[in-house]
Amino acid sequence: MIDHEPQPQPTSGAYESLRRRILASMILAPALPFAVVLLVGTVNFNLAIREATVSRMVRIAEDHRNAVQAFLDERHADLEFVAHLWTFEGLRRERTLADVLADLRRQAPAFVDLGVFDADGVLVAYEGPYDLTGKVYSDAEWFRRVVERGTFVSDVFLGYRNSPHFVIAIARGEGAGRWVLRATIDPQLFTQMVESVHTGRTGEAYVLNREGVFQTARRSGGTLLEVAPERVGLDQASRAVATTVARDAGGERFVWATAWLNDDQWLLVVRQEVGDAFWPVRRATYLGIVILVIGGSAIVLLAVSMTDGLIRRLQRLDEEKRRLNQQLIVAGRLAEIGEMSAGFAHEINNPLQIIRSEHALIAAILDDLFARGDLTRSDDTAELLDSVRQIRTQVDRCAAVTQGILKFARQTEPTPRELALSEFIPEVAAMVASKAAVSGIALDIAAPADLPPVVADRAQLQQVVLNLVNNAFDAVEQRHGTVGGRVGITAVKNGDRIEIAVQDNGTGISANDLEKVFTPFFSTKPVGKGTGLGLSICFGIVDSMGGSIRVASEERVGTTFTVSLPAAVSQEDERRKTP
Amino acid sequence: MSTLNLMLVDDEERFLSTTAKLLQRKGHQVTTATSGQEALEKLATQDVEVVILDVKMPGMDGLTVLHEIRVRFPLIGVIMLTGHGTIESAVQGMKSGAFDFITKPCDIDELLAKAEEAASRRRDLEDRIRKARLMTAIRSPRELVREADGKERK
Structure with a gap:
């Protein structure tokens, strides 16, 4: 019933590029400020944490330096006290x-x-x-x-x-x-005291002399009197605590805080691995990355879903617009055809009128000739009379054609009236009964008399139902030939709507084609057999009646088209509504 | 069947001549005109009971001619001759006082039947007018006075 020429989707590429552009801006617009804020925040936070970490190291070194110095001073004071006593x-x-x-x-x-x-x-x-x-x-x-x-x-x-x-x-x-x-x-006890600094996993403290020789043992390796492999802080001039970040002999990066004590003879070294000391920085960075990933994916997901929704809506609107345009084109074309054929028929009618008059004159003259006896009846005159009658017959035939054209072309505004389907449907069925009989198709009609009427233009609704029935006939003939076809035309009430269903046991429509059956110029019939306009015109007509038309089909089982129209509000109901 | 005084108006001359011959053979008086203008001119000088008028003509079209006839010769019956496509104008013609319409291509007998109907109605009308005039002539003087008063008041 319907053509396979797949409707080209001329705009699918355009939609894709539009989608990409919208998606890009929808992602970039929130992502850029988001990334900037996150980056600036993370960087500033990192700097602050770094600063705090370094100043903590400085404080630890200072406190420790003072504690160690105090220990030495106290021991010194102890001796002074003894010497004094x-x-x-x-x-x-x-x-x-x-x-x-x-x-x-x-x-x-x-x-x-x-x-x-x-x-x-x-x-x-x-x-x-x-x-x-x-x-x-x-x-x-x-x-x-x-x-x-x-x-x-x-x-x-x-x-x-x-x-x-x-x-x-x-x-x-x-x-x-x-x-x-x-x-x-006792250097062991002194070492214990110096070592008492524990920060993080790798924080440690030890004392070197001016030559870099260990004066206390180092927890991470380095025994008394060994020369320390690193010379960090040994050349520092200031008495204040100095900090730096440098690699140790093993290549590990450390934060170093160094301070002189014992009259600048000894150097207190407090150090911690960079990774350990700046762990909060790393944690903040990880958190930043996690937020970036989660936030970024949220933005992307949101953008994708919003863009998809937008594109779908756009497509729907475009589709609707295209359909309307198609309907307009179809309507325009039909109007043109109507006007043309009306003019054509009118022009043919005038010569037909003359031929008819000539025929009447010939017949009258012949009658007179016979009456006066100027012509005697013979085989020739019989043939002549037959020929004259034939002219009349053929003129009548032409007149029937032109009148048909004029009837088709007559452009009248739809005049919606209340239609009783219990009368309307048998009427339509009667129109197709002979065709059904010829094709061996069984027609099932069901339209209960108690159905509420619908408000519709009779000719238009007729056109819709006839179109559906003719399609059904085609589908049935294609599958069953002239035996076993069955087409049903039924009307039922469904809520406040009346549904006219045209059901067949024909070839069915493939799922792929099913979406396209109402698209103008979509037809599965061979070229020249169908315009592909029938169902789209039906759709337009039903739509203008405030109804809808839907289709359900299964291949090799059959198809049902259902026209759903609002039931007419009877005058009694109307009165009840507006008392 | 009485003799009718008919006028055919159509822009197809062959249709006019053939139909005229046919009608004359049936014993009717037929005048023809190929345009609305010619028809109106001939109506002014000839006695015609029924005009068969084509709706669609170049120049003055059928409806205009119909109006002119209704104004100038109100008693003449007019039958509109129309193609199916101009049936709306035929209906409009009837509203403006045409007696009936025939669709082309028409049968001569159908045409004649309608023409006779129109003619008989015209004769009927003429009868009634004659009778009415007679009544006016023998009206009482009081009625005449009342009528004169009415006119003055207007």
Whole structure:
């Protein structure tokens, strides 16, 4: 019933490019500010966190430097106190020195031993775990320095005892009466104190001397008296805490905070791996990326769904517009055909009128001739009369054609009236009954008498139903030939609508074609057999009646077209509505 | 069947001449005119009972001619001759006072039947007019006075 020439979708490419453009702007418009805000926010946040991290490191280094310095100062003060309390002679007594050391150790367990030296550097009294009494220290670096300056804190060294330690010493007296009090500090305990910094996973603190030798052990590797592989901070001039980011010997990047202590002899180093120290920065960055991904996908999804909706609506509108245009074209073409054929028929009618008059004259003359006896009846005259009658017959035939054309072409406005379908449908069925009989098609008619009427132009509704029935006939003949075809024309009430269904058991319509059956110029009939306008005109007509037309079909089972029209509101109902 | 005084108006001369011959053979008086103008001129000088008038003619068209006839010769019966397509104008013609219409191509007998009807109605009308004139002539003087008063008041 319908043509396969697939309706080209001339605008599908255009829709695609339009879709792309809308999509691009719908994504870019929110995505650009979103990305900028996110980027600026993340960068600023990172900078702030970095700054906070560095200043935290500075604070830790400063606090720690002060704590370590305070420890050294306190031990120094302890010795000063002892020297103030006791004389050289008093301290030389072994018992006294032992008591003093015990007192000091109560105060600070880091004190390992205590020694008293005379002006020549001889250890005259000693209390501690080693046997060092009588040893001469006049050549020792620390001894010369303490005699010279009165007070000294040494670097860590091995000394006679051959074990790492450092000493705090003070000198008292003048000239030959000069004596020195020296305490050894346990480097392990000192290390523990320095090490007490724990920040994050990799935060650590240690002390180097000016040559970069470890004065305390380093948790991540580095034992006492080893030279540290990194020289970070050793050349710094300022007494304030300095920070920097640099790689260590193993290539790992660290944040370093360094500060001098112990009269700029020792360098306190606090360091933490960059990844560890700046973990919040990374976390913020990850969060930023997660927000970017989620937000970005939300924007994209929203844009896609909105664009698709927009494009679909646009397509629908375009489709509607195209359909309207097609209807307009069809209507225009029909009007043109109507006008042309009307003029044509009229022009033919005039000569037909003359021929008819001539025929009447000939017949009259012949009658007269016979009456007067001028002509005698013979086979020839019989043939002549037959021929004359034939002229009349053929003129009548022409007249029937021209009148048919004029009837078709008559352009009248639709005059909607209340139509009783129980009369209308049998009327339509009667029009096609002979065709159905010829094609061996069984017609089933059902239109109950109690159906409410519909308001429609009789001729138009006739055109619609006839068109559907003719299509049904074609489909049935194509499948069954002249045996077994069945076409139903039924009318039923469905809510406040009346539905006229034309049902057949014909070939059916493929799902693909089903969408296109109402499209103008879509036809599956061979070229020249159908214009492809029938169903689109039906659609237009039903639409103008405030109704709708739908189709359901299954291939090799059949097709049902259903015209749904609003039931006429009877005058009684009308009165009830507007009392 | 009485003799009719007919006039045929159509722009097809052969139709006029043939139909005229046919009608004359049947014993009627036939005048022909090929245009509305000619028809009106001939009506002024000849006694015609029924005019058979083509609706569609070049120059003055059927409806205009009909109006002229109704104004100038109100008693003449007019039958419109129309192609099917101009049936609307035929209806309009009847509203403007045409007696009837025939669609082309028409049968001569049908034409004649309608013409006779028109003629008989015209004669009927003429009879009634004559009678009415007679009544006026023998009206009472009082009625005449009343009528004169009515005219003055207007």
